[in-house]
Amino acid sequence: MWKFTRKGQLEVFGLVIVVILISLGMLFLLKFVLFKPVGEERATFTRGKLAENTLGALMNTVTTCRAESKVTISDLIQYCAENQDCDGGDSCVFLKEVVEEILSKTLQVWNKDYEFRVGSGPDKVDIITPVVHEGCPLDKKTGFRYLRTRRRELLTIELDVCD
């Protein structure tokens, strides 16, 4: 009698372990398969393209810095680094205003957070206050451009874009 009771208990114990293992397996399945976010690849692709394309288009854009000549944003960045003015106005202030206007009408409208920085030299010392919308502390894609001033100083232009 005692032997039969022990055997029954052992069987139930085995069944309980099997049920627990199956439940854990199902929970993992639900978590990593069914609730996996869809469209991650597209989000990564568009974020990367956005950063690069935005920076590329930005650098070529002609501004109204000087009435008598066509000053692009890349020229304006060099003016700012070399302390040249915009028809009497501060080129760094003008640069920041133009970049803020463009990024607020594009990336911000498309629900993207961003950070635009221009750094000088190997330590990338900021020559303007970064243009930021919420910032990108974690998962982000960065577009890079490099320019040289007339004094052969390296300028690094970076644009971080994130969701």
Add this chain to the structure above:
Amino acid sequence: MKRAQVKMGETIAILFIFFVLILFGLIFYFQFQKSSFERQKVELFSEQSISKSLVASFLPELICSRNVAATVKNCIDLKKLEFASEEMKDNREYYFDIFGFAVITVEEIYPGNGTWVLYNQTPPEITREINTPIPVSLFNPVENTYSFGALNVEVYT
């Protein structure tokens, strides 16, 4: 006799529970398959929208050209844009094979604010839509200047 009946009862009960568990397993499996198909549909649609956006951004009817063979990246020629708009309307069948149900527009952001609708085919019923905006440079060949613009590709299903 009674013991045999009890044993029979136990066997029937076990079989009943067994089939009920199989039924639950099948229901769970079919639900899983259904949601898996839905996810695949969404992923495929997402990939199609990327592909159509890339095609639109490299259309020869729009992209800038400098010298004979060199092209400027992510650039749209404003003069070409004006003609492309009409051209794409006149050859709707050709572009429908490329873009399907989609709306493609070009917008000037800075310093101007023009908008050009290049392609506009919306389905009678919209199940899903994805908008992929692509920042571009808009080149004015007359003034030799660039402005900042965006190519918006909205894909529908």
